[in-house]
Amino acid sequence: MKRILMSVRDGRGFDIVLVAFPLGFLFLMAGLPLIYNVVMSFQEVDMFSLGTFSRPFVGFKNYTDLFAQPETLPILYNTVIFVTGSIAGQFLIGFGLALFFWVNFPGASWMRGLFLVSWVMPGLVVGAIWNWILSGDFGVLNFILRESGIISGNIFWRSDPHFSLYAVIIANVWLGSSFNMILLSVGLAGIPADLFEAAELDGANVWQRFWTITLPMMRSTIGAIISLGLIFTLQQFDLFAAITSGGPNNSSNVTQYWAWDLSFRQYDFAKGATISVIMIVFVMFASVVYVRSTRHEVRG
Amino acid sequence: MAIRKYAILGALALAGVSLFGLSAKAEDVTLTLWSLDKDTQPAPNLVKEFNAQNNGIKIEYRLIQFDDVVTEAMRAYATGQAPDIIAVDNPEHALFSSRGAFLDLTDMIAKSTVIKPDNYFPGPLKSVEWDGKYFGVPKATNTIALYYNKYMFKAKGLDPNKPPQTWDELVEDARKLTDPAKNVYGLAFSAKANEEGTFQFLPWAQMGGGGYQHINADGAVKALGIWKTIMDEKLASPDTLTRGQWDSTGTFNSGNAAMAISGPWELDRMTQEAKFDWGVTLLPVPKEGAERSSAMGDFNWAIFATSKHPAEAFKALEYFASQDDKMFKNFGQLPARSDISIPESGQPLKDAALKVFLEQLKYAKPRGPHPQWPKISKAIQDAIQAALTGQMSPKDALDQAADKIKAVLG
Numbered sequence: 001m002k003r004i005l006m007s008v009r010d011g012r013g014f015d016i017v018l019v020a021f022p023l024g025f026l027f028l029m030a031g032l033p034l035i036y037n038v039v040m041s042f043q044e045v046d047m048f049s050l051g052t053f054s055r056p057f058v059g060f061k062n063y064t065d066l067f068a069q070p071e072t073l074p075i076l077y078n079t080v081i082f083v084t085g086s087i088a089g090q091f092l093i094g095f096g097l098a099l100f101f102w103v104n105f106p107g108a109s110w111m112r113g114l115f116l117v118s119w120v121m122p123g124l125v126v127g128a129i130w131n132w133i134l135s136g137d138f139g140v141l142n143f144i145l146r147e148s149g150i151i152s153g154n155i156f157w158r159s160d161p162h163f164s165l166y167a168v169i170i171a172n173v174w175l176g177s178s179f180n181m182i183l184l185s186v187g188l189a190g191i192p193a194d195l196f197e198a199a200e201l202d203g204a205n206v207w208q209r210f211w212t213i214t215l216p217m218m219r220s221t222i223g224a225i226i227s228l229g230l231i232f233t234l235q236q237f238d239l240f241a242a243i244t245s246g247g248p249n250n251s252s253n254v255t256q257y258w259a260w261d262l263s264f265r266q267y268d269f270a271k272g273a274t275i276s277v278i279m280i281v282f283v284m285f286a287s288v289v290y291v292r293s294t295r296h297e298v299r300g
Numbered sequence: 301m302a303i304r305k306y307a308i309l310g311a312l313a314l315a316g317v318s319l320f321g322l323s324a325k326a327e328d329v330t331l332t333l334w335s336l337d338k339d340t341q342p343a344p345n346l347v348k349e350f351n352a353q354n355n356g357i358k359i360e361y362r363l364i365q366f367d368d369v370v371t372e373a374m375r376a377y378a379t380g381q382a383p384d385i386i387a388v389d390n391p392e393h394a395l396f397s398s399r400g401a402f403l404d405l406t407d408m409i410a411k412s413t414v415i416k417p418d419n420y421f422p423g424p425l426k427s428v429e430w431d432g433k434y435f436g437v438p439k440a441t442n443t444i445a446l447y448y449n450k451y452m453f454k455a456k457g458l459d460p461n462k463p464p465q466t467w468d469e470l471v472e473d474a475r476k477l478t479d480p481a482k483n484v485y486g487l488a489f490s491a492k493a494n495e496e497g498t499f500q501f502l503p504w505a506q507m508g509g510g511g512y513q514h515i516n517a518d519g520a521v522k523a524l525g526i527w528k529t530i531m532d533e534k535l536a537s538p539d540t541l542t543r544g545q546w547d548s549t550g551t552f553n554s555g556n557a558a559m560a561i562s563g564p565w566e567l568d569r570m571t572q573e574a575k576f577d578w579g580v581t582l583l584p585v586p587k588e589g590a591e592r593s594s595a596m597g598d599f600n601w602a603i604f605a606t607s608k609h610p611a612e613a614f615k616a617l618e619y620f621a622s623q624d625d626k627m628f629k630n631f632g633q634l635p636a637r638s639d640i641s642i643p644e645s646g647q648p649l650k651d652a653a654l655k656v657f658l659e660q661l662k663y664a665k666p667r668g669p670h671p672q673w674p675k676i677s678k679a680i681q682d683a684i685q686a687a688l689t690g691q692m693s694p695k696d697a698l699d700q701a702a703d704k705i706k707a708v709l710g
Contacts, residue, residue, distance in 0.1 A: 047374045047395065047399075048374070048378065048401075052378070071682075136537060136538055137483065137551075156539060158541075158542040159539045159540070159542045159543075164542075243542075244542050245492065245542065247492065247493035247542050247685055248493065248541040248542060248689050249493070249686045249688075250493075250682070250685075251689070264371055265674055266678055267370070268675070
């Protein structure tokens, strides 16, 4: 007994307690809801059995039902396009801006701060603003494109099935770019200046310095941003609610919005949970890729 | 020392809370009421008036957001925390009644001298019925009709006193009124992929002899075909597919649409915003003399079956119903009753419109009632959007919807 107590005070037991607390906390806050969600996807759940645990198990019925629905595959496909399009757009614009402000001209840091406005605004407000900008008849975006001669007729961003998903991607890129910029700016600031000086002395030009110093030194930052971007874009819900509601005819519907629609508009909580489980698998796959790629870096 | 200080503070705070809770007289019965009405809308004001009567019943009011009404109520009911009285959207009433969550009010209504089923419009009354019994009382009602811009009718050589009465006339007039050079569309309505789309389309299907049980009836297919013509010829903005009724009618108010299908909730805004002569006419029918139909919106009152004070709760509903005659004057909402004549507001356009809406209400039919309404509605929305975006023919889209609905109805 005394030995156990001693080890808790100072020794292996102490380490275990130290690890057990955060693990227990994680399990309570993240693990239980996750398990609950998975269990729910194998049950038959309606509004009235939502508050109880004794619900009939139906095996994989929710999954087979879901994949029998004609809209499921298009929605999964939309999600992939939305996630990759948003992350790529946010990253490229964010990186461009970060490099631009890195030049450090007078007022650079002040202007960079202004860019954060988009990140501070609530998603629903951003959605409402973009809803007006993208409006077909009187939207600002159509006006600009028309006046600059890029298009001849109005594009109905929200209501044309060919454009609706990209309308939300545009808004999401705008929303997320500044966050990417800030994180990438921090990464850039962390690269020692003498590396560049040495490379310059050796005769490396701007491109060579970018490819051989900036990018490799930014690798972990970029990895973090991409994985954060994956999480944020998979969470993105407000913009869909505000701009297209997933329409027309599911052309801009994505899994996260669909899960909400099934659960809270059609009260089919089991199917909503089923989609969430599919999303979890998707995220786990992506995080494994991320962890593997950064582990490689630590070794190298 | 510090701990004792906090303990005392905590005790004081608790005492404060309980004092606050006891501010009603000790012998009073306390009821809770949930609704989505804000300060300027009926529920909180009716509660205030009711409490001021000091009749031994006190009501505590709680505001809930539109999107949360059903989920919040369900959660509360499941955990035994349900309020005594709640206001729910009429297509969702059956969901609760069918599972015994709402109190059967049939006997109470039969004995009541205030609430009489005969006084109500048939549509709203039908929405509180389940299995031949009454599980609530209609709170207010609304429907849709056709607004039209008389000035534009004149400008395009149409008779401003002869708005379109049939579907073909509607399309014909919309063609004449559409003027892309001036950014004017012939018609504004909503085909959005939510309940609003169903709300606007279902009356058309019903007039065509369809309904949610047979959504692919020939008349309903024809109705969707008319909608498709309107969209394909750009007689209405393509954004109709993603825009709600409020925003769509906004384009009518600003002179960018010559006609609009919308409800009486627009009357106050239109009297302020629209700088032209406008009128309202009944929703066009398939052909002259055809059966009319219209959408029916707004909320119902209900008492939860778990209420400990059903008699007192019903007394509150009786009081609310007794104030129905002031509903339009005070809050701009229509009472769900045919026995009340609403006094003139003094604004001629509004008064004329009101008459049309009251006429239209006679034909208003509830959505459902069916406990699985949201799923049925979703099938209809999908069909509308699949057809209007050209991905399916109206017939195929409605056939698919009929299959989905059949699966839901079992």
